[in-house]
Amino acid sequence: MALSTDEIRTQVTALGPWFHNLDLNGVMTAPDHFLGDYPRAKWNRFCHALPQDLCGRSVLDIGCNAGFYSLEMKRRGAARVVGIDFDKAYLRQARFAAAICGLDVEFRNMSVYDVASLGERFDIVLFMGVLYHLRHPLLALDLIREHVVGGSMLFQCMLRGSMQVEPIPADADFFDRRPFDRADYPKLHFIEHRYAHDPTNWWTPNRACVEAMLRSSGFEITSHPEDDVYLCRCAGAPAGEGAVYPARGR
Numbered sequence: 001m002a003l004s005t006d007e008i009r010t011q012v013t014a015l016g017p018w019f020h021n022l023d024l025n026g027v028m029t030a031p032d033h034f035l036g037d038y039p040r041a042k043w044n045r046f047c048h049a050l051p052q053d054l055c056g057r058s059v060l061d062i063g064c065n066a067g068f069y070s071l072e073m074k075r076r077g078a079a080r081v082v083g084i085d086f087d088k089a090y091l092r093q094a095r096f097a098a099a100i101c102g103l104d105v106e107f108r109n110m111s112v113y114d115v116a117s118l119g120e121r122f123d124i125v126l127f128m129g130v131l132y133h134l135r136h137p138l139l140a141l142d143l144i145r146e147h148v149v150g151g152s153m154l155f156q157c158m159l160r161g162s163m164q165v166e167p168i169p170a171d172a173d174f175f176d177r178r179p180f181d182r183a184d185y186p187k188l189h190f191i192e193h194r195y196a197h198d199p200t201n202w203w204t205p206n207r208a209c210v211e212a213m214l215r216s217s218g219f220e221i222t223s224h225p226e227d228d229v230y231l232c233r234c235a236g237a238p239a240g241e242g243a244v245y246p247a248r249g250r
Helices: 005-015 040-049 069-076 090-103 112-118 139-148 207-216
Strands: 058-062 080-085 106-109 122-128 147-156 189-192 202-206 219-225 229-234
Touching: 005 090, 040 069, 040 219, 040 229, 058 069, 058 112, 069 080, 069 122, 080 090, 080 112, 090 106, 106 207, 112 139, 139 147, 139 207, 147 207, 147 219, 202 219, 207 229
Parallel strands: 058 080, 058 122, 080 106, 122 147
Antiparallel strands: 147 229, 189 202, 219 229
C-alpha cells in the first residue's frame, strides 16, 4: 500500500488507540506506550527462542492484537501466517499494518474457544499475553493443545506473586491445609473488577501455577527464554482428559 507519511499518520490516528507500537514506514502507532517500545522491546529479549528462518512453516497467532508477532513471523519467511482476535478494532489495525508493510498475513475475527473450526494444525502457535484475559483459561489451553498445535507453542502470560517453583506433593490429606499457605504453591489469582485499569484482566497466576497449567493441558516446557515466556510442545494427554471433558476423577 503506497501511502504518504501524512496519510499513514492520519489512518493510524483514525484506527487508534493502539496497544502495539508498530513502525509503519516511520510512523509509530503507540509512541507513548506505558511499557515503552512494546512489544518490540520485549520480543528482542526472547526472539532467539524461535528459528530465524521459518521458510515453509505455518504459524497461528492467537490473540494477535495489531499483529506485531504475526508480522515478525512473516518477516522470518513463514509460508503461512494466520492471526486471530476477538476484537474487530485490533484486526482493522492489523490488516492496515500488514498492508503498509507489504506482508501477506491472514487475519480472522474469532475467539480462542473456536480454534477447532480452523480445521488444521500449525507448526508454530503463538499464545502471547492472552491467558489472563480469558474467563476460562484452562479450557483455552486444552482446546489449543487438542486442535491446533502441530509443533511448538510459544506462550507468554503476565505473572504475579511468587516466582519460586518448588516440588509440590502429588496428593495431600483433606485436613492438611499447609500446602495452600506456601507462597510457591500454584495459585491463580482472580480479579473481580479491574487490574491496571483493564476490565479484561481476569486472572494473574504465579509462576508455579502457569507451569502447572501448561503441564496439566498436556504440554512439555522445552525452554524458558524469559521470566514469563515458555516454549512448549505437546507431550501426552491432558490431565483428566482435559477441561474440555467432564471426566476428571473418573
